[in-house]
Amino acid sequence: TDFGYEKVAVDEKAARVADVFHSVAARYDVMNDLMSFGIHRLWKQLALERSGVRQGHSVLDIAGGTGDLTRQFAKRVGPKGRVILADINESMLRVGRDKLIDHGVGDNVKYVQANAESLPFPDNSFHCITIAFGLRNVTDKDAALRSMTRVLKPGGRLLVLEFSKPVNGLLSKAYDQYSFRLLPQMGRLVANDADSYRYLAESIRMHPDQETLKTMMQAAGLERVEYTNMTGGIVALHRGIKL
């Protein structure tokens, strides 16, 4: 049946994503710096600035991986706030937890293995939710957007930081060369893993562009949805509010 086929395809994608992140977990941070020339730090900085997170807030960093954003949020919310670092992948979560503990992050951070599509939290739980470079890996993105909206508090913000569509044709061509040629080579040299980085390039190419993602966020029930392009639209930061 159609359903049977669909189910297999979906499970295959999920399994593939799991394999990729189990195999890159240990070298994830190094590769991130290398492949983005360190610029991912600036992209994340903008997400922090737009988050509106303050002392005492509760924050969910879903698909949080090795915890770059969680670490900054932990400082912002202070001892009375709380941050949950959640990820579907045990290896990424373990690397993230070990790293944050090494950095002296305290007990205002909790670690939860969870799927963005069906978050295990009560309605109206968080002032802010971030998903950074995570949504494109999620099989059912609409379900994930609905689930995140459900667990946001009224007035809470969802920030989606993700690769998007370069706004200029020339940049777009250069970027394609970079991601389909150079990136797998780097993956092979540095991590002995060209396949994972080829997957990365493919997942970026398939991801909805700026306007499509905006529409998807609105369909999930978010309001005042807007986005900011960074690095010529290679990355976009979308923000929506639950009213």
Ligand code: SAM
């Ligand atoms: N947010 C981190 C950052 O910006 O450095 C990590 C991003 S990493 C590229 C993507 C993460 O998404 C991986 O850790 C992966 O395990 C996680 N992920 C993939 N599918 C997911 C899902 N359905 N639910 C939750 N996390 C997921």
